[in-house]
Amino acid sequence: QSALTQPASVSGSPGQSITISCTGTSSDVGGYNYVSWYQQHPGKAPKLMIYEVSNRPSGVSNRFSGSKSGNTASLTISGLQAEDEADYYCSSYTSSSTLLVFGTGTKVTVL
Amino acid sequence: EVQLVQSGAEVKKPGESLKISCKGSGYSFTSYWIGWVRQMPGKGLEWMGIIYPGDSDTRYSPSFQGQVTISADKSISTAYLQWSSLKASDTAMYYCARRINGLGDWGQGTLVTVSS
Numbered sequence: 001q002s003a004l005t006q007p008a009s010v011s012g013s014p015g016q017s018i019t020i021s022c023t024g025t026s027s028d029v030g031g032y033n034y035v036s037w038y039q040q041h042p043g044k045a046p047k048l049m050i051y052e053v054s055n056r057p058s059g060v061s062n063r064f065s066g067s068k069s070g071n072t073a074s075l076t077i078s079g080l081q082a083e084d085e086a087d088y089y090c091s092s093y094t095s096s097s098t099l100l101v102f103g104t105g106t107k108v109t110v111l
Numbered sequence: 112e113v114q115l116v117q118s119g120a121e122v123k124k125p126g127e128s129l130k131i132s133c134k135g136s137g138y139s140f141t142s143y144w145i146g147w148v149r150q151m152p153g154k155g156l157e158w159m160g161i162i163y164p165g166d167s168d169t170r171y172s173p174s175f176q177g178q179v180t181i182s183a184d185k186s187i188s189t190a191y192l193q194w195s196s197l198k199a200s201d202t203a204m205y206y207c208a209r210r211i212n213g214l215g216d217w218g219q220g221t222l223v224t225v226s227s
Contacts, residue, residue, distance in 0.1 A: 036214065045206055047217070050213075052212065052213070057212060057215060089155065091213065097170060098172040099161060102156045104155055105156065
C-alpha cells in the first residue's frame with residue numbers, strides 16, 4: 001500500500017486561502033468517503049481537523065474545509081493565519097488489509 | 112474527558128526488547144479501535160496497525176507485520192506496542208490514537224531511541 005500523494009509544501013500570505021491536495025486511488029480516496037486531515041505542529045501530536053471528507057470536529061475553526069473529487073481529496077484553509085503554519089497529513093480508509101493509509105505530508109508556510 | 116496517556120521515553124540498545132503502552136480513559140476502552148503510528152525523525156506519519164480491545168482483533172500494515180506486536184489488556188484499558196529485537200532504524204516517535212471519526216484522539220507520543 002503506497003502512501004497518498006501530497007505536495008511537499010504550500011505557502012500563502014495571511015488572509016489568503018490555500019488548498020492542499022491528497023491523491024490516491026479507487027482503492028482508497030476514490031472508493032470511500034473516509035478521508036481525514038491532520039494538523040501537526042513541531043514537537044506536538046497530530047490533531048484531527050477534518051473527518052469523512054468534509055466534517056469538522058467540535059472546536060476546529062470553520063476556516064478549515066474539506067472536499068473530494070474522484071481519487072483526489074483537498075483541504076482548504078481560508079483566512080490563513082500565522083497559527084496555521086504546520087504540517088498537514090491526509091489519511092484514507094483503504095480496501096487493503098492495512099485499513100488505513102497516510103499521505104506524504106505537506107508543510108504549510110505563512111509568509 | 113477522553114485521554115490517551117503513553118509511557119515515557121525509552122533508550123535501548125540494538126537487539127533489546129521493548130513494550131510501550133497507551134492507557135485510555137474517559138470512554139469505553141473496549142468499544143473503539145486503537146491504532147499505532149510511527150514518525151521517524153524529520154519524517155511523515157506511518158500507519159503501523161490497529162487493535163480492537165473488545166476482542167483483540169488486530170490488523171497490521173504490511174510494512175510492520177512481523178516486526179512489531181500490537182496487543183491490549185482491556186482489564187486495565189491499555190494498549191501495547193512491542194518489539195522483540197530492536198534495530199537502530201526503530202528510532203522514532205510512536206503515537207497511539209483512538210479511531211473515532213478518523214483518528215480523533217491521540218496520545219502524547221513515546222520517543223524510542225535505539226543506539227549502541
